[in-house]
Amino acid sequence: MKINWGTGIVIAIIAFMSFIMFMVVTMITDKKYDHDLVTEKYYQKELAYQKNIDAIKNVKELKEAIRTEKTPLGLKIFFPSSFNLNEIKGKVFLYRPSNKQLDFEMPISITDTYLLVPEKNLLEGRWNMDISFTYNTKEYLFQKELIY
Incomplete structure (x- = not known):
């Protein structure tokens, strides 16, 4: 199967979006990245x-x-x-x-x-x-x- 340049661009965009979504989900759910305000009030x-x-x-x-x-x-x-x-x-x-x-x-x-x-x-x-x-x-x- 031959991949033309249009298909390559779509694959690259999908890979990039997947990477960004992975990073967002990791930052939200991992307790290591959980930071609170220094003071409450x-x-x-x-x-x-x-x-x-x-x-x-x-x-x-x-x-x-x-x-x-x-x-x-x-x-x-x-x-x-x-x-x-x-x-x-x-x-x-x-x-x-x-x-x-x-x-x-x-x-x-x-x-x-x-x-x-x-x-x-x-x-x-x-x-x-x-x-x-x-x-x-x-x-x-x-x-x-x-x-x-």
Whole structure:
């Protein structure tokens, strides 16, 4: 059987369309390609963004920076030494961009000179950390990307 150029074009178009359909079905059904929004209430958070900008500015104006340290016990978060640690009120939110089931939030309760995020809560990989707290009626927001 001899295939002329018109039949070859039709076969090429059908093969291309089949490949595209295969890729579309694979992307829709495979869990490996399933990505969620980073945060749930995205639009409500966007409306309060100026408040966050001011809180981030307050963190940058601190004389001593907030720092983190990875230890065998977990992640230690050190606040400025000039702060009275008992007066810090707020929360630490760690979220994993690749899997929202691993996200967690914990209140700031400092027993020593640092806040400890237990190692059992942190899997290896990339984390985004938001520490939002108030000290002397001033709001602060510290954001950092971590590789744990």
